[in-house]
Amino acid sequence: MTSSHIDVANVSKIFNAGEREVTALRDINLHIPDGQFVCLLGPSGCGKSTLLNAIAGFSLPSTGDIHANGARVTGPGPDRGMVFQEYALFPWMTVEKNIGFGLGIKGMEPAAIDQRVGALLEMLSLSDFRHRFPKDLSGGMRQRVAIARVLALDSPIMLMDEPFGALDALTRRNLQDELLRIWADLKKTIVFVTHSIEEAIYLADRIIVMTYRPGTVKRDIIVELPRMRDPSSAAFNELKRELGALVMEEQQRHHNDEIRMAAVD
Numbered sequence: 565m566t567s568s569h570i571d572v573a574n575v576s577k578i579f580n581a582g583e584r585e586v587t588a589l590r591d592i593n594l595h596i597p598d599g600q601f602v603c604l605l606g607p608s609g610c611g612k613s614t615l616l617n618a619i620a621g622f623s624l625p626s627t628g629d630i631h632a633n634g635a636r637v638t639g640p641g642p643d644r645g646m647v648f649q650e651y652a653l654f655p656w657m658t659v660e661k662n663i664g665f666g667l668g669i670k671g672m673e674p675a676a677i678d679q680r681v682g683a684l685l686e687m688l689s690l691s692d693f694r695h696r697f698p699k700d701l702s703g704g705m706r707q708r709v710a711i712a713r714v715l716a717l718d719s720p721i722m723l724m725d726e727p728f729g730a731l732d733a734l735t736r737r738n739l740q741d742e743l744l745r746i747w748a749d750l751k752k753t754i755v756f757v758t759h760s761i762e763e764a765i766y767l768a769d770r771i772i773v774m775t776y777r778p779g780t781v782k783r784d785i786i787v788e789l790p791r792m793r794d795p796s797s798a799a800f801n802e803l804k805r806e807l808g809a810l811v812m813e814e815q816q817r818h819h820n821d822e823i824r825m826a827a828v829d
């Protein structure tokens with residue numbers, strides 16, 4: 565699987581929440597070229613996960629459509645791997661069985677599975693943990709397994725929903741560095757949801773700042789800083805201030821909305 569661009573055209577998503585309709589996304593248009601690392605950034609409730617789930621094919625748009633590798637997205641597919649915040653590992657399987665699980669389903673020969681799993685264990689520094697169960701691993705290690713499991717399937721597109729949100733700062737930075745290394749080696753297209761401004765600047769080629777309800781593209785920014793990026797540099801902090809102001813505006817709208825809703829109830 566080589567080509568891996570994503571096209572999002574006129575996508576809107578409306579949820580029926582009891583009596584109310586919630587417009588989670590309105591008229592999103594994006595072209596994500598092959599190999600780009602994109603972060604979707606914005607405060608809680610601005611539709612980041614909704615957009616990611618639509619690209620994954622878990623929840624289809626109400627209007628508009630999405631193409632991955634030129635093919636219309638009508639459901640989940642092996643060309644798009646997803647990493648969630650909450651690890652989503654099988655607790656009854658060891659690390660190596662978790663990583664190899666999808667390959668078995670695909671009908672790969674056991675010897676080939678062993679070889680692929682061995683390479684991934686090495687790539688993610690998990691070799692010493694191959695026989696452990698998820699409950700015996702730290703959060704960071706579990707997330708390494710979740711990433712290895714998606715990489716095993718060799719999808720050209722990786723979709724990541726706040727994958728490092730539950731980790732402590734040091735573990736988070738280590739995994740960010742690993743992800744950048746893997747991305748540079750394997751040339752995947754990555755769409756990564758975060759509400760951390762620093763994480764977005766550290767990782768992304770491009771940051772899509774979203775508005776709060778309805779979710780639209782507020783700003784589409786190419787990050788020109790050379791990697792590895794230094795969060796203490798002046799240029800990094802300048803961008804952080806600029807993005808901080810944009811996100812704050814949307815946070816304020818969220819806050820005002822909550823006050824309005826409370827008044828209605």
Ligand SMILES: Nc1ncnc2c1ncn2[C@@H]1O[C@H](COP(=O)(O)OP(=O)(O)OP(=O)(O)O)[C@@H](O)[C@H]1O
Pocket residue numbers: 579580581586587588606607608609610611612613614615759777
């Ligand atoms: N299944 C659903 N039914 C009704 N409303 C939904 C549903 N899923 C999401 N929403 C609403 O759509 C909006 C966007 O939600 P979404 O989870 O995509 O935002 P987000 O930016 O990913 O936020 P967070 O960072 O908190 O996950 C929110 O107002 C949310 O309440």
